[in-house]
Amino acid sequence: MAILILQHVEGDHPGLLGEMLQSYHLPYQVVKVDAEPLPDRLDYEALIVLGGPQSAADNQTPSILQEKALIGEALARDIPYLGLCLGGQLLAAVCGAEISQGTVTEIGFYEVQLTEEGLRDPLFCAFPDRSHQVFHWHHDTFELPAGAVLLERGATVASQSFRYGARAYGFQYHMELTAAMVPNWLDVHPEREQALRLLGEGYQRIRDGLPTRYPLYARHTALLFDNFLTICGLRTQDEHK
Numbered sequence: 001m002a003i004l005i006l007q008h009v010e011g012d013h014p015g016l017l018g019e020m021l022q023s024y025h026l027p028y029q030v031v032k033v034d035a036e037p038l039p040d041r042l043d044y045e046a047l048i049v050l051g052g053p054q055s056a057a058d059n060q061t062p063s064i065l066q067e068k069a070l071i072g073e074a075l076a077r078d079i080p081y082l083g084l085c086l087g088g089q090l091l092a093a094v095c096g097a098e099i100s101q102g103t104v105t106e107i108g109f110y111e112v113q114l115t116e117e118g119l120r121d122p123l124f125c126a127f128p129d130r131s132h133q134v135f136h137w138h139h140d141t142f143e144l145p146a147g148a149v150l151l152e153r154g155a156t157v158a159s160q161s162f163r164y165g166a167r168a169y170g171f172q173y174h175m176e177l178t179a180a181m182v183p184n185w186l187d188v189h190p191e192r193e194q195a196l197r198l199l200g201e202g203y204q205r206i207r208d209g210l211p212t213r214y215p216l217y218a219r220h221t222a223l224l225f226d227n228f229l230t231i232c233g234l235r236t237q238d239e240h241k
Helices: 015-023 062-076 086-094 116-120 181-188 192-199 201-208 210-231
Strands: 003-007 028-032 046-049 081-084 106-114 131-138 149-153 161-164 168-171
Touching: 003 015, 015 028, 015 210, 046 062, 046 086, 062 081, 062 086, 062 168, 081 086, 086 161, 086 168, 106 192, 106 201, 106 210, 116 149, 131 210, 181 192, 181 201, 181 210, 192 201, 201 210
Parallel strands: 003 028, 003 046, 046 081, 081 168
Antiparallel strands: 106 131, 106 149, 149 161, 161 168
16 A cells, blocks of 8 residues: 555545545555554555544553554654644654644634745645645644744744654644535534634634635645655656646
8 A cells, every 4th residue: 555544533534635546546545543453564655644633642542652653653764744633743742842732723714824944845846825725623733843844834823834854744734625524524523512612603704715715725735735745756746737
């Protein structure tokens, strides 16, 4: 299998990323962390870790410890890594950064800004401008690990994405959402009632903004993921065109 994807909850599956991999005929394996054993060794060309309600600060739960060990192996062996939301927080934790629990809430579509380092990073090759449309749903966040390169900043949470080493990337946001996943999250997310209390009318505005904001999100995500696959050696720039 070319890519290993770790999934933490049923509603947050590979989504858009899985659809892209299928369209490119690139093999991948999804392991549901709460129901299946994790591999003992990374015999894959890349590792992707999705979001979930678990805490990256957890140093007791066996599955979280196993995930951290696999991320450490990816770093040690220069296996490309893509961590989304919880996956980004886990990378930060493995790299020695502090995880802040329940301190900052971001839910919905946001714009984050590429840093100078982000503009030069191959992950953001051919991005149309410095502004990047993303989707958030998180209460925890991370400090930038020592030695990491900050790639994007946000108005609410400063550290939005970073690179550690040559090919390990951590994100505070989600990249995997299809057009169907966003309204589904808004309807059945396990933290829906909490979000409604926090956002009030802003919760409905997320749904209202779907027709205009999701297409840009999808375009940005497709470009970013194409670039990641190029970094993995699984695609070429010519194939993007």
